[in-house]
Amino acid sequence: MVRVAIGQLTSTASMAHNLQQVKFLVMSAVQAGARALFLPEASDYVASSAEESVRLVKSVRESEFVKGLCAEARREALPLHVGIHEPGDSPGKIKNTLLWINEDGQITQRYQKIHLFDVDIKDGPVLKESNSVEPGTKILPPFDTAVGKVGSAICFDLRFPEISLALRRQGADILTFPSAFTVPTGRAHWEVLLRARAIETQSYVIAAAQVGRHNEKRVSYGHSMIVDPWGRVLAELGGGEDATEEDSPALATAEIDLDLVAKVRREVPLRRRTDVYPEI
Numbered sequence: 001m002v003r004v005a006i007g008q009l010t011s012t013a014s015m016a017h018n019l020q021q022v023k024f025l026v027m028s029a030v031q032a033g034a035r036a037l038f039l040p041e042a043s044d045y046v047a048s049s050a051e052e053s054v055r056l057v058k059s060v061r062e063s064e065f066v067k068g069l070c071a072e073a074r075r076e077a078l079p080l081h082v083g084i085h086e087p088g089d090s091p092g093k094i095k096n097t098l099l100w101i102n103e104d105g106q107i108t109q110r111y112q113k114i115h116l117f118d119v120d121i122k123d124g125p126v127l128k129e130s131n132s133v134e135p136g137t138k139i140l141p142p143f144d145t146a147v148g149k150v151g152s153a154i155c156f157d158l159r160f161p162e163i164s165l166a167l168r169r170q171g172a173d174i175l176t177f178p179s180a181f182t183v184p185t186g187r188a189h190w191e192v193l194l195r196a197r198a199i200e201t202q203s204y205v206i207a208a209a210q211v212g213r214h215n216e217k218r219v220s221y222g223h224s225m226i227v228d229p230w231g232r233v234l235a236e237l238g239g240g241e242d243a244t245e246e247d248s249p250a251l252a253t254a255e256i257d258l259d260l261v262a263k264v265r266r267e268v269p270l271r272r273r274t275d276v277y278p279e280i
């Protein structure tokens with residue numbers, strides 16, 4: 001058994017402020033005895049427009065936020081899983097990136113979000129992530145960590161079971177979905193989707209999320225969650241309409257039991273009928 005932590009925060013356009021919040025979460029995770037801390041998508045900043053998002057972006061070498069995180073990880077010997085932005089390959093574009101920073105403070109894994117959130121919901125959010133973000137083109141092969149084999153995806157990727165099934169097939173014990181869900185879609189779909197991915201892949205799901213008001217235009221749902229391979233919610237933070245100051249920054253922990261992963265997979269074998277439908 002090994003303890004993991006999820007950290008929830010309200011990132012703004014100030015990277016210095018966001019780094020302060022994350023430092024508090026690192027300290028809390030260490031105090032709680034966690035062996036890894038999982039942070040939300042876009043922890044470095046949440047901007048109020050595509051233009052501002054592009055204007056704020058820094059390479060990881062130049063980002064005070066990422067350099068600060070690497071220093072924290074090394075000082076506390078605590079691996080960090082964190083969503084940030086990076087400059088894109090074409091001008092005027094950025095990447096929505098996930099980093100694994102190991103206990104030596106080194107960036108050892110990187111994933112670029114492959115599904116972009118372009119939605120136009122009547123009386124709801126209108127967001128065109130592709131205005132500023134370049135989609136990734138690869139799945140990051142699941143990687144070994146002190147808490148298990150981690151398969152990473154980001155936020156809207158959660159809605160596409162194919163990526164979760166691919167990560168599971170490549171050996172993941174834990175799926176992660178660092179997120180910044182909107183309030184209406186979160187209320188309708190967040191928990192159901194997370195638990196469905198956990199149940200159908202028979203894996204832990206760790207989903208750290210942004211919460212509350214980032215700026216005049218943007219509010220996030222919160223409800224960061226850890227789900228076990230049987231679909232039980234082991235830990236959940238607050239959010240939604242009733243978000244309070246206690247919800248940000250906030251930390252929760254749970255125990256990862258890899259024997260439970262093996263047990264669930266043994267007891268309920270999911271033998272696919274790939275003679276009937278294509279393997280994904």
Ligand SMILES: O=C(O)CNC(=O)[C@H](CS)NC(=O)CCC(=O)C(=O)O
Nearest residue numbers: 042117127129155156180181182185
């Ligand atoms: O803009 C940034 O910097 C950070 N990125 C995000 O907030 C992204 C793209 S706008 N949000 C989502 O994918 C929400 C998905 C969602 O809410 C759903 O699937 O219902």
